[in-house]
Amino acid sequence: MKDDQRLSRVERRKRELEQQELEASRLNGERSSDEPSNIEEPSNINEAWRQNRQGEGAPVQSEHPFLNEKSTDSSKPNYGTSKKRKKRMPRIPSFSKSKRKTSQSKSNHATQQSKPAKSPKQEVDHSSKPSNKRKRKWKGKVALLLIFLLLVGGYVATSPFTFLIMGSDARVGESLSGSRTDSLQLMEFVPRSRTVQNVSIPRDTYTAIPCEPDRDGDKITHAFAYGGATCTVGAVEGLTDASVDGQVVITFESFMELIDLIGGVNVTATHSFSEKGFNQTYEYTEGVSYAMDGDMALAYARHRKSDTDGARSNRQTEVMTAVAEKLANPSGWTKIPATYRFMKEEMGLEMNVLQMASVGLTMISNPDVNKMQVEGQDAYINNVYYYEPLEESVQSIRDALDLSMWGTVR
Template identity: 65%
Template sequence: MNDDQHLSRVERRRRELERERLTEQARLDEQTRLEEDARHETPQHQGPVEDRFTNDSNRSTDTEQGEHPFLNRQADDARTAHASNKKAESKRKTSKLRNRGFSLPFGKKRKAKPRRDERREPVRDTREPKRKDERRDAATAAPKEKPHRRRWKGKVLAILLLLGLVAGYMATSPVTFLVMGSDARVGESLSGSRTDSLQLMEFVPRSRTVQNVSIPRDTYTAIPCEPEREGDKITHAFAYGGADCTVGAVEGLTEASVDGQVVITFETFMELIDLVGGVNVTATHSFSEKGFNQTYEYTEGVSYAMDGDMALAYARHRKTDTDGARSNRQTEVMSAVADKLASPTGWTKIPATYRFMKDEMGLEMNPLQMASIGMTMALQPQVDKLQIEGEDAYIDNVYYYQPTEASVQAVRDALDLTMWGTVR
């Protein structure tokens, strides 16, 4: 006898229902597999599968209805489990479809992810938080700009410092400057005029000294623009070749290299004094001299506040003394102008004075040379006055001032200075 015959009718029915449930579960699994295959193949198998599913469902329903309450409850449990499995399977299918990028015709739609070429690198979502190693790399990489900028700042500062040192070195180098006083009267042209006075000045800032060499106008020397003659009066150099010829004659006589120059006439001399607001000069000789406006009386040792006309009369007087004394008075006036510009009240007048001397007096001097001269005068230097000494001489019945060899050599040695003001 079979083992099932010893069981009660209820137990046998329960086992039959359990076998039917397992059979139904296997059928559902098979149906699910077929539906998955049907999505990738032709839809010809969908009809028979659905028909079989419908027939089996009807038989199951007929079998499960109305024998016993216990059996009905078992059938309900089976149907509930079947519905749950079907719902879970449907969710799995939906999730697979969404992951593959298909849009669903119902429910909440998710944004489909665009397909990417496998050869491209995956694009990182900027909203994704960075990993710890990436944050650490970013934190260590960010401050690298600061040392780079500091290095550039250091290089720029080093270059500026080097330029400052070079400019300071050049600004404290000796400067030789030639002042040519033309005898052209007011309204007359410089062309064809002669130099009434020549002052060669060497400024040495580091030793706070000024070498001032006065060259008499009749000094006999070689003239570059008169090669056919052995020598001539140095005052004729300006008449024959202008400022360049005069500079060449002075350099040949003193063996000094002239760095800058200026040409002063009676008119520009007075305008320069008035431009700086007048000068204060203490007279070193007693005399009277007629100016353009009036006759002026000067007493030795008395200080005068001079305007342009009074200063010109003081500088050009030579009736009662020598050319050397007149050159000294001209130096006194020019030193007074420099002192006026070097004072705090005269700083604002330096640009206008520089423009006037450049435009009207033919000033040739670069900014570094100006700085050297201004620095020397601001330090209240010691002024060493030198003069070409000589003897009166007549050559072809023409008067000349013949310089002595010893005097010329002494001037050359005095001008041959180092940057520290010592003789080479």
């Protein structure tokens, strides 16, 4: 009976302890998770049960096996229930993520807005925009200037160009000063009409000489002996009414050196004759083409025993045309700088780059060569022989040389 009462008391006490435990767990749930008091209460259950049993006069056992098991077992879930019943902040993942996204987007937007103000490169770009515009303006002006210069250069290069070739009779080793012009050729190059006007002036032509103001006239060959190239140019301009743009003086020696410098010329003989050169005697047959070196070309150009001065002038024109064709050919382009330098230093060449372009453009276009000669008659003045030009011949030459820039007669 005592055992039943004891068990019933134990059961009652068990229920009381469970009730206390429930109340303690409820209190623990209401407390914050940082307070440790809810953990310490279940560990004093055995001590409370001992004190109660002493008050009732019941024998006290060190540990009641049932209570120990229940207490230990019940203590374990208490921690679990206390943890489970802790108030946790509700998680709203969608709200928090959206906040993060919006905050990130705001921060990105803020950084994007702040980048132009902070980046020095963009500041440099903004500051360099005016300089870039200035550079573009300058580039545009330079391009317009180049186009203008090209147009002007093309216009000048394609304008008619008159050139005087003076052949001196100074022999090899002789001084040019005091010599006379053995031949005179006035050449007018007209690139736009692809024509070349070639006027041959006989050496004994009677005309006014600028450097001989006391005389009405003299042989045109004497102009070089009295006043050099300047006086000769003046005499030719007075006779033909043409404006001489460029000139060159050729001696026997410089003539041969020029032909050898460009590697010789190919000339088809227009007359059959023999002529002694410095190295040997050469035979020429009409219609036969010859590859001539300097000595052979000079012998061909200076022959005049078997025909007239006019025929000799034509042969000289043939040789000079062969030189121009040799240089105008693509294989002769590399020889142009050396040829120009030689003619400038050794022949007194007066011709600028645009004038050379005019000659080159004309010769490349396979031009029509209009050969003319001052026609005249033999005359003796004070028992001195002269070649007196006919007025009709001189006037026709003046009209032929008076061309527009397109190569038409004015």
